Amino acid sequence: MQISLARQVALVTGASSGIGAGAARALADAGASVVLNYHSSAGPAQDLAREINANGGRAIAVGADVSKEQDIERLFAQTLEAFGTLDILVANSGLQKDAAAVDMSLEDWNTVIGTNLTGQFLCARAALRIFTRQGIRQGVSRAAGKIIHMSSVHQRIPWAGHINYAASKGGVDLLMQSLAQETSHQRIRINSIAPGAIRTAINRDATEGEQEQKLLELIPYGRVGDVEDVANAVVWLASDLSDYVVGTTLFIDGGMSLYPGFRGNG
Ligand code: NAD
Numbered sequence: 001m002q003i004s005l006a007r008q009v010a011l012v013t014g015a016s017s018g019i020g021a022g023a024a025r026a027l028a029d030a031g032a033s034v035v036l037n038y039h040s041s042a043g044p045a046q047d048l049a050r051e052i053n054a055n056g057g058r059a060i061a062v063g064a065d066v067s068k069e070q071d072i073e074r075l076f077a078q079t080l081e082a083f084g085t086l087d088i089l090v091a092n093s094g095l096q097k098d099a100a101a102v103d104m105s106l107e108d109w110n111t112v113i114g115t116n117l118t119g120q121f122l123c124a125r126a127a128l129r130i131f132t133r134q135g136i137r138q139g140v141s142r143a144a145g146k147i148i149h150m151s152s153v154h155q156r157i158p159w160a161g162h163i164n165y166a167a168s169k170g171g172v173d174l175l176m177q178s179l180a181q182e183t184s185h186q187r188i189r190i191n192s193i194a195p196g197a198i199r200t201a202i203n204r205d206a207t208e209g210e211q212e213q214k215l216l217e218l219i220p221y222g223r224v225g226d227v228e229d230v231a232n233a234v235v236w237l238a239s240d241l242s243d244y245v246v247g248t249t250l251f252i253d254g255g256m257s258l259y260p261g262f263r264g265n266g
Pocket of ligand 1: 016
């Protein structure tokens with residue numbers, strides 16, 4: 001079945017690399033106009049925007065730090081200026097700053113929570129202000145707006161050495177559910193995707209060479225995920241094919257969250 005997001009506008013944060021870039025490309029392939037947010041380096045997002053425009057789509061690249069309120073206000077204002085509306089937010093930006101709890105600096109704790117959790121709140125709030133103002137755009141989508149939070153299997157699986165990251169994603173889970181409870185009567189659909197191990201810059205060390213073999217012990221399906229595994233789900237969750245899916249988390253993890261260590265043990 002062909003999914004069409006024609007006449008819809010999507011904003012993807014952290015779209016200069018990895019899952020964000022893949023999601024933006026897939027949304028554009030499905031016909032959406034796309035705003036590609038980048039953080040510090042403009043080049044890759046601008047290249048992707050050029051590629052989408054050259055292929056007959058519509059895309060712009062806009063810099064913003066998702067942890068900064070003023071940046072987010074400007075990002076959403078530029079989105080409306082360029083495309084006049086917003087239908088889909090993919091709140092994807094995220095980072096890791098790993099350390100044992102006893103060694104973790106307050107700065108690294110705050111940076112991860114600020115980007116991964118506060119950043120998702122700021123983006124969701126800005127999107128909701130637009131969605132509630134504009135309501136359902138008849139003939140475009142059955143929903144008044146869609147938000148997809150990029151969470152992680154670590155919203156459920158504790159992660160020693162990564163307490164700031166796991167806490168941020170645990171926070172995203174109840175942020176998403178509470179927002180969905182608050183807004184679904186307005187026909188706004190909010191859901192999360194919880195990826196397992198997807199081959200991107202964030203986990204390059206864990207997905208190459210000997211480390212990959214170790215990682216595969218945690219993945220019953222027997223392979224590391226690709227960006228497209230997540231990007232395809234983003235398109236589905238953004239489309240009317242998932243119109244009755246509200247306030248849920250889709251785990252895309254090759255079975256990682258099934259606790260495979262318990263198979264034949266315990
Ligand atoms: P990535 O490092 O390629 O992408 C992260 C993106 O976030 C980058 O483009 C980066 O510039 C952006 N970013 C970081 N700080 C930012 C800020 N302050 N403002 C705006 N943008 C900022 O890694 P990825 O794997 O594509 O990660 C994307 C999302 O997927 C993250 O939220 C991550 O936690 C989540 N995730 C990834 C995996 C995986 O295995 N790759 C697993 C679970 C969850």
